[in-house]
Amino acid sequence: MNGSRKLGLYFLVLTLLLLLIGGSLFLIMGGGDFGISADRVEVIYVQGVMLTGSIPAGFGIATSEDITKSLKDASEDNGVKAIVMRVNSPGGSPAAAEEIISTMKKIDKPIVISMGDVAASAAYYISAPADRIIANPDTITGSIGVIWEFQNRSKFYEEEGTSFYIAKSGEMKDMGGDWRGLSDDEKRYVDQVISEVYGRFVIEVASGRNLSLSKVKDLADGRVYTGAKAKELGLVDEFGSLDDAIDVAAKMGGIEGKPRVTYANRPSISRLLFGGEKVEVSAFTSYFDKSPFGRLLSIS
Numbered sequence: 001m002n003g004s005r006k007l008g009l010y011f012l013v014l015t016l017l018l019l020l021i022g023g024s025l026f027l028i029m030g031g032g033d034f035g036i037s038a039d040r041v042e043v044i045y046v047q048g049v050m051l052t053g054s055i056p057a058g059f060g061i062a063t064s065e066d067i068t069k070s071l072k073d074a075s076e077d078n079g080v081k082a083i084v085m086r087v088n089s090p091g092g093s094p095a096a097a098e099e100i101i102s103t104m105k106k107i108d109k110p111i112v113i114s115m116g117d118v119a120a121s122a123a124y125y126i127s128a129p130a131d132r133i134i135a136n137p138d139t140i141t142g143s144i145g146v147i148w149e150f151q152n153r154s155k156f157y158e159e160e161g162t163s164f165y166i167a168k169s170g171e172m173k174d175m176g177g178d179w180r181g182l183s184d185d186e187k188r189y190v191d192q193v194i195s196e197v198y199g200r201f202v203i204e205v206a207s208g209r210n211l212s213l214s215k216v217k218d219l220a221d222g223r224v225y226t227g228a229k230a231k232e233l234g235l236v237d238e239f240g241s242l243d244d245a246i247d248v249a250a251k252m253g254g255i256e257g258k259p260r261v262t263y264a265n266r267p268s269i270s271r272l273l274f275g276g277e278k279v280e281v282s283a284f285t286s287y288f289d290k291s292p293f294g295r296l297l298s299i300s
Contacts, residue, residue: 040260041249042074043084043242050092050122052099062089064099070264071100075107080262082110082253084245085130091121091143094197100126101204110252114245115139115236120224124235125201128208132248134240135227142230144205144220146197148190152181209234 048062055061067085074080104111104126113119113127115135120143127133127141135141157163157179164179175186182190198220206216211234219233230236240248250259 038079038260039081039253039255040079040262041082041084041246041253041255042070042077042080042262042264043086043246043266044070044074044264045086045088045266046100046123046126047086047088050089050096050100050126052093052096062092062096064096066265067100068103071103071107074264075109080109081255082112082249083107084112084114084242084249085126086114086116086242086245087119087123087127088116089120089123090118091123091125094122094125094146094201097122097125098200101129104129110249112245112249112252114240114242115141115227116242121145125204128205130208131252132238132245133236134238134245134248135230135236136241137226137228137239139227139230139236140224141227142219142225142235143222144201144216145222146194146201147222148194150176150182150190151178153178154180205235 044067046062046067048060050062050064052065053061053063054065055063071083074083110132111130113130113133115127115133116139118140119127119135120141124141124144164177166174166177166179168174171183172186172189174180175182175189202213202216202220205211205220206213209216215234219235225233225235227236227239231239238248246259246261
């Protein structure tokens with residue numbers, strides 16, 4: 001009988017430990033709502049270079065698959081009354097931006113953009129259709145434009161004694177190969193492609209910000225703007241932090257009092273512990289450290 005009691009006590013302790021561990025993992029994995037669906041604001045992170053793909057959030061890449069899934073989940077969740085997209089990105093693929101914008105336009109809930117350090121190029125592309133854009137005065141934004149880079153390393157190959165034989169089915173099939181420069185016809189074609197993509201970008205900004213095409217084209221020469229200048233130009237609505245954006249979204253969503261907030265894809269310790277790959281701190285800050293616009297720093 002004494003042995004049975006000890007065995008029962010052992011299983012009780014084991015059960016409690018398992019519940020404790022399971023609860024801790026649940027919280028680490030981003031849980032904590034316990035099924036409660038009170039009216040709330042959902043924060044979705046767009047952090048890193050924007051690409052299509054299935055790389056988990058928190059590794060320096062903001063993928064359209066991850067972001068659109070988070071947007072769809074928030075749209076289908078009756079407890080979510082408004083969405084804040086926290087943007088820290090130097091831009092990326094126009095295709096990734098278009099996938100995100102397409103999903104945003106299908107959502108019948110307020111969407112507020114909260115710009116952090118950088119929200120430029122394709123990151124501004126996805127910001128334009130939102131209901132409200134909130135930035136810091138020294139946020140780097142704008143860079144409305146398209147760039148396509150080609151390298152010509154032919155002189156290097158000649159010096160190294162490297163030669164190429166290219167078999168191709170059409171004159172432009174090897175366009176962009178770094179063993180030669182672009183021909184005049186290829187340069188004209190590249191300009192046409194850039195103009196096509198640029199046109200979609202400009203139209204999206206004009207429509208989303210309620211600006212004329214001519215005004216947007218005047219602003220869209222590729223230059224970046226501070227948040228302060230962007231507000232002056234009509235590219236940003238107001239200044240504020242992430243908390244301010246949450247408050248604005250809550251009011252737009254009809255939430256009274258202090259809003260309850262959940263985070264859809266915030267990088268967490270679970271991604272480091274269970275992500276299955278080696279992660280360096282630089283992966284989380286690559287959008288800033290490796291920004292093509294440099295880094296705006298305040299030096300004391």
